[in-house]
Amino acid sequence: MACWTFCVALLHCEFLYVMAAFNPAYPVTPWGFTLSCLPANKTEDPASSVPGVSSNASSLSGGTEAAAEGRLNSSGFHVAHLSPAASHCCFWSEQGTSCPVRVGVAEGETLVSTVESPVSQQLGVDWNLQCWMQGDLKLFICSGEPLLKSLFQNYDLQAQLFHVLAEAAEDAHLAPQKGGFESVQCNGSREGRWECRVPVPTAKLNSTLLMYVKITAAGGTFQSPLMSARPINVVKPDPPLDLHMEITEDGNLNISWYSPTLAPFPLQYQVKYSENSSTVLREVDETVSAPALLADSVLPGCSYEARVRSRRLDGPGVWSDWSAPRVFTTQGIQNPTQSLVWVVHMQSLKLCKAATEQRKYVMYFPPKILTSAGSNVSFHCVYKNETMIVSSEEIVWWVNLAEEIPPSQYYAVSDRVSKVTFLDVKATKPRGVFTYDAVYCCQGHHCHHRYAELYVIDVNINISCETDGHLTKMTCRWSADPARSLVGSSWQLWYHRSSLYCSDRASLHPISEPKDCYLQQDGFYECIFQPIFLLSGYTMWIRVNHSLGSLDSPPTCIVPESVVKPLPPANVKAEITANIGLLKISWEKPIFPENKLQFQIRYGLRGQETQWKTHEVADIKTRSASVPVRDLCVVHAVQVRCRRLDALGYWSDWSSAAYTAVTDVKVPARGPEFWRRVNGDATKRERNVTLLWRPLMKSDSLCSVRRYVVKHQTARDGTWSEDAGDRTQLTFLWAEPAHTVTVLAINSIGASLANFNLTFSWPVSEVNVVQSLGAYPLNSSCVILSWILSPGDYSLMHFIIEWKNLDEDDEIKWLRIPSSVKKYYIHAG
Numbered sequence: 001m002a003c004w005t006f007c008v009a010l011l012h013c014e015f016l017y018v019m020a021a022f023n024p025a026y027p028v029t030p031w032g033f034t035l036s037c038l039p040a041n042k043t044e045d046p047a048s049s050v051p052g053v054s055s056n057a058s059s060l061s062g063g064t065e066a067a068a069e070g071r072l073n074s075s076g077f078h079v080a081h082l083s084p085a086a087s088h089c090c091f092w093s094e095q096g097t098s099c100p101v102r103v104g105v106a107e108g109e110t111l112v113s114t115v116e117s118p119v120s121q122q123l124g125v126d127w128n129l130q131c132w133m134q135g136d137l138k139l140f141i142c143s144g145e146p147l148l149k150s151l152f153q154n155y156d157l158q159a160q161l162f163h164v165l166a167e168a169a170e171d172a173h174l175a176p177q178k179g180g181f182e183s184v185q186c187n188g189s190r191e192g193r194w195e196c197r198v199p200v201p202t203a204k205l206n207s208t209l210l211m212y213v214k215i216t217a218a219g220g221t222f223q224s225p226l227m228s229a230r231p232i233n234v235v236k237p238d239p240p241l242d243l244h245m246e247i248t249e250d251g252n253l254n255i256s257w258y259s260p261t262l263a264p265f266p267l268q269y270q271v272k273y274s275e276n277s278s279t280v281l282r283e284v285d286e287t288v289s290a291p292a293l294l295a296d297s298v299l300p301g302c303s304y305e306a307r308v309r310s311r312r313l314d315g316p317g318v319w320s321d322w323s324a325p326r327v328f329t330t331q332g333i334q335n336p337t338q339s340l341v342w343v344v345h346m347q348s349l350k351l352c353k354a355a356t357e358q359r360k361y362v363m364y365f366p367p368k369i370l371t372s373a374g375s376n377v378s379f380h381c382v383y384k385n386e387t388m389i390v391s392s393e394e395i396v397w398w399v400n401l402a403e404e405i406p407p408s409q410y411y412a413v414s415d416r417v418s419k420v421t422f423l424d425v426k427a428t429k430p431r432g433v434f435t436y437d438a439v440y441c442c443q444g445h446h447c448h449h450r451y452a453e454l455y456v457i458d459v460n461i462n463i464s465c466e467t468d469g470h471l472t473k474m475t476c477r478w479s480a481d482p483a484r485s486l487v488g489s490s491w492q493l494w495y496h497r498s499s500l501y502c503s504d505r506a507s508l509h510p511i512s513e514p515k516d517c518y519l520q521q522d523g524f525y526e527c528i529f530q531p532i533f534l535l536s537g538y539t540m541w542i543r544v545n546h547s548l549g550s551l552d553s554p555p556t557c558i559v560p561e562s563v564v565k566p567l568p569p570a571n572v573k574a575e576i577t578a579n580i581g582l583l584k585i586s587w588e589k590p591i592f593p594e595n596k597l598q599f600q601i602r603y604g605l606r607g608q609e610t611q612w613k614t615h616e617v618a619d620i621k622t623r624s625a626s627v628p629v630r631d632l633c634v635v636h637a638v639q640v641r642c643r644r645l646d647a648l649g650y651w652s653d654w655s656s657a658a659y660t661a662v663t664d665v666k667v668p669a670r671g672p673e674f675w676r677r678v679n680g681d682a683t684k685r686e687r688n689v690t691l692l693w694r695p696l697m698k699s700d701s702l703c704s705v706r707r708y709v710v711k712h713q714t715a716r717d718g719t720w721s722e723d724a725g726d727r728t729q730l731t732f733l734w735a736e737p738a739h740t741v742t743v744l745a746i747n748s749i750g751a752s753l754a755n756f757n758l759t760f761s762w763p764v765s766e767v768n769v770v771q772s773l774g775a776y777p778l779n780s781s782c783v784i785l786s787w788i789l790s791p792g793d794y795s796l797m798h799f800i801i802e803w804k805n806l807d808e809d810d811e812i813k814w815l816r817i818p819s820s821v822k823k824y825y826i827h828a829g
Contacts, residue, residue, distance in 0.1 A: 633703030
């Protein structure tokens with residue numbers, strides 16, 4: 001008998017050893033669970049007060065508690081030294097799982113820990129726990145909140161989470177040694193709340209995480225039993241984003257959203273929404289696998305509120321937090337005493353009160369549209385009397401109650417929804433304070449006063465850019481035409497810079513940023529990019545922001561290197577070349593850009609309003625050019641500019657003007673015309689002759705006359721010269737039968753080549769070839785002369801006309817005219 005008893009004891013000890021070796025941890029549940037720490041001397045069964053715990057569970061005897069403690073110690077799990085008043089901590093969940101400390105030992109459960117606390121000797125301590133893997137799959141989080149927060153109000157709480165990742169599946173069934181755990185310090189508060197965060201490598205998401213928590217607060221230390229979790233099974237996604245509600249084309253409510261992160265598995269979504277109207281309050285709770293839910297038909301005057309959360313679709317997981325609620329309200333019903341109806345008849349408009357007290361209303365969706373010129377847009381409407389919805393077949397559409405829309409532009413989407421489409425819309429022309437077109441949905445010729453609003457903006461905006469000649473900045477400009485603006489809108493330039501050049505077709509890029517632009521006095525906005533990347537492609541567009549939405553202009557892509565405006569050529573010089581008589585211009589090429597350049601010259605006479613002529617320089621390698629000019633003896637102004645030879649970019653500014661100096665460029669083209677006055681007795685052989693000449697014009701002197709020289713030639717004395725200086729007359733003695741004189745003009749280069757000669761001869765002193773001469777006054781300042789020549793065979797060189805104004809004390813004036821002229825006009829002055 002004694003042997004039998006001993007054998008039973010051995011078997012019982014062996015059983016305890018085996019169970020301790022295969023000590024299971026409490027599996028973390030996605031829905032949360034409770035950590036309960038109850039005093040051991042409580043006579044009542046705590047399980048009876050805990051939801052989901054079987055009332056048949058009995059308290060463990062002292063021997064059983066000692067056995068449980070022995071199993072924990074034998075497994076290496078940390079257990080505090082219990083006093084006779086020690087309490088036990090265990091888990092239970094909302095899903096009906098019993099607290100293991102209340103389960104018999106025969107079940108082999110060891111999910112029991114202990115607590116040393118003066119508080120727990122009087123009361124039980126419960127924490128609501130939840131553990132989950134964060135949506136970005138980087139942190140495993142466990143949090144706890146006490147049911148009785150007042151127990152911890154005057155105490156600082158400290159919590160630690162001890163954890164270890166099991167390398168293999170079978171390791172999860174064995175309790176690791178005490179030294180194998182790592183600890184993390186948790187965040188705690190005086191209300192007893194705490195949160196622990198454990199980093200989990202991506203490669204270990206399918207591993208088993210073993211852990212327990214140790215809490216010090218309220219004068220004692222609380223330690224949970226061992227827990228286990230596979231991080232991938234308790235992923236808690238981030239709440240859905242951008243919850244949006246809109247009315248579909250057939251009049252239903254579409255609720256849609258986005259998941260904020262890319263989950264490693266498909267998600268399911270729980271959608272809660274409510275419909276609230278004057279007559280109905282309805283709540284709906286649905287679960288879907290797609291990020292959208294199509295609700296029932298929408299009614300005017302209703303308010304809809306929705307929210308959504310997500311969880312793993314095909315496996316365990318934790319529900320995310322609820323998204324922020326979204327409220328959507330449709331156009332409401334009008335007060336019947338204020339309900340007015342437009343009656344459209346024979347192109348005339350009348351405003352009258354509703355014939356009955358029936359409530360009429362119309363719902364547009366969308367109620368307002370902001371779009372760009374050239375787009376196609378559509379409106380939908382539902383027209384309803386108090387008792388019935390008007391058939392969509394009876395609906396007609398008007399614009400501004402002045403233009404009926406052709407039936408070809410609208411049709412019945414369903415028996416209750418009508419749709420109108422505007423094709424290739426033009427920019428809205430403001431009508432007083434109205435900056436939109438009013439679109440009316442009418443029942444026949446009866447139109448409700450409510451309308452939809454169509455705003456159309458011309459966003460075809462030209463953006464031009466220019467890179468400075470130093471290649472350090474790029475300036476972009478675009479017009480701020482007030483006619484394009486919409487009240488309440490703002491315009492801003494957005495851009496995206498690619499690493500190299502532009503793509504074949506410019507397009508809006510999702511990764512972009514705004515650029516500050518400033519309005520200039522000329523009505524243009526100006527933006528400066530500095531520094532710049534010369535070979536990068538800058539894709540730009542103008543974004544119009546408004547409460548109704550945003551519009552983008554067609555994008556354009558610009559490479560700074562291709563829009564360079566070079567610096568103007570430097571050191572420009574101009575001169576009239578000597579002896580050749582051409583306008584010669586020279587310049588220096590700017591340092592930047594280094595591309596091949598073409599040059600253009602403009603030149604003209606210096607003055608207040610220079611009439612410019614341009615000259616294209618054919619040879620791109622040359623740095624000088626010569627152009628013929630008509631007048632060599634005036635000051636010419638010259639400027640030069642340049643541009644890339646491949647025509648990319650812009651012409652530079654014109655250089656600073658260079659001016660020619662008036663200098664002699666050739667010998668005078670001819671000597672001056674001259675005449676004579678002979679004084680003395682004609683019967684005598686010696687008489688005084690005075691030569692008279694006019695100063696040469698610059699066009700003949702090229703370009704100045706320093707002095708005049710009279711050259712004499714006679715048979716007896718030969719040839720000699722007499723210097724007249726800058727005088728225009730000279731007197732000499734005529735004493736030879738024949739005396740020839742020539743007047744030469746002298747400048748800095750030399751004497752005139754073509755000159756007039758005059759020979760004085762005794763035998764032939766006069767030529768009598770004029771038969772008659774007549775003078776006829778035309779007015780007080782003009783006289784016409786005409787003459788007739790005597791018949792004869794002679795060769796005339798020219799005529800000399802002499803005259804004198806008898807009313808004035810003037811000297812005799814003279815003029816040389818061609819021999820072919822038969823009449824001449826003499827003007828006074």
